[in-house]
Amino acid sequence: MLKLYTDAATKGNTGIGGVGVLIVNDHDQVQLHLPLPAMTNHEAEFHAALAGFDYLLAHQLNTGLVSYATDSKLVLDALDxxxxxxYPALLAALLERTDQFPNLITQWVPDRVNQGAHQLAQQGLREAEQQ
Incomplete structure (x- = not known):
């Protein structure tokens, strides 16, 4: 089973931010971190999810069982x-992607379980601060 973890970090509620994506497949890992322009934390969490699903789709990793975990209750509730x-536009974009995963399991995880994606989001935030 492929596991996708996403997280976002923002400087304040409407500041610049970063996205973290951790993909675990058997013993392989993909780690992504991206800077974000100024936006709310909730918007950043949607962008984190979009980045993760975009990567999976770009690499045709949507056919098997995929577990998506996030510490954002808003994103998970919106998906469910x-x-x-x-955030109707962000949700529509996310559903456009998740609907391409026939075997998708979504789950909320506490921050401590999402540390890998969190650290990557912090790296993305640091990149945004340097731009």
Missing amino acids: KRYAKH
């Missing part, structure tokens, strides 16, 4: 309900 009052 297929509704996000304040």
